[in-house]
Amino acid sequence: MRYVVIGAGAVGGAIGGRLAQSGHQVVLVARGAHAQAMRADGLRLDTPEESLLLRPAVAEGPEDVELTPDDVLLLAVKVQDSVAALDAWARRPVAGGGTAGERLPLLCAQNGVAGDRLALRRFRRVHPVCVWLPAQYLTPGRVVAPCAPYTGMLHLGDYPARPDGMDEATLRPIADDLERSRFLAFLTPEVSHWKYAKLLANLANSLEALCGPLADDRRLTEAYDLVRAEGEAVLTAAGIPWVSQRRERELRGERMRIRPVPGAEPSANSSWQSLRRGTGSIEADYLNGEIVLLGRLHGVPTPWNATLSRLAGTFAAEGREPGSLPVAELLTEVDGAAA
Missing domain, CATH: 3.40.50.720 (NAD(P)-binding Rossmann-like Domain)
Structure with a gap:
């Protein structure tokens, strides 16, 4: 093979x-x-x-x-x-x-x-x-x-x-x-259950690509909670099951831990890497955008995910640096989308 x-x-x-x-x-x-x-x-x-x-x-x-x-x-x-x-x-x-x-x-x-x-x-x-x-x-x-x-x-x-x-x-x-x-x-x-669980985790990708690591600002951690809550509400409305975070952590256990790699930059997600390399595209339309699509199909508002998908696409198209969006500006954009 x-x-x-x-x-x-x-x-x-x-x-x-x-x-x-x-x-x-x-x-x-x-x-x-x-x-x-x-x-x-x-x-x-x-x-x-x-x-x-x-x-x-x-x-x-x-x-x-x-x-x-x-x-x-x-x-x-x-x-x-x-x-x-x-x-x-x-x-x-x-x-x-x-x-x-x-x-x-x-x-x-x-x-x-x-x-x-x-x-x-x-x-x-x-x-x-x-x-x-x-x-x-x-x-x-x-x-x-x-x-x-x-x-x-x-x-x-x-x-x-x-x-x-x-x-x-x-x-x-x-x-x-x-x-x-x-x-x-x-x-x-049940591979689809695992893929939807990973989708919910990946909703943070655009957030970190735009504003930086969640751990650097409590407002970003709180924002991800809202982004994920939208995602879970959408999947529930669509009747789509997913694996719990607890089950995923238990299966992985101590067998797969992020550790320092000599001479390497700190680990960063795939969307951040796309912006860093200046590829001109980003996967946000198929991560946050998937939640937006399902939300529209099932009548669930998704202002957080819609805003992240839109801004991430703009960053990619314009070649903007990852992590360069002030958190306050993101919050203003979301408020406008929810109005």
């Missing part, structure tokens, strides 16, 4: 790097300076316990990869970049006949819940992955994964859920490979 990691940034680089370290065949798909750096010098994966220099194969697009029936595609691009990536890969031929969209399993290791549905339009075999994996990609060729002793926690399932049971023939070997590669990996028919 070979893993083709589409989007080898923070999450994709950490998963692909760990799989390569444990001896699995891996292709890391990246663009521009990141791909060039990995081709020239390998992938540097820094963790609290070690600094690894890994040399898996590197590709810049589907035209660089000859797909085989034994390949597993792992989609780790930001969800706002999904359509372009899915369209590019779904049509690629697979040795022996057929296309990737028809024949190969696709694991969607992404924040939010929209990516799985986007994938199912183009791929027949879609498997959501709920990703609890703090990781950072700020420098070409380098990924920082600050959790130890396990690098992350991954829940795998089917999309849509199968009435006749999970596709364990596909997923069990993948979960076993991940377990041998320093991940907590679980198969669950």
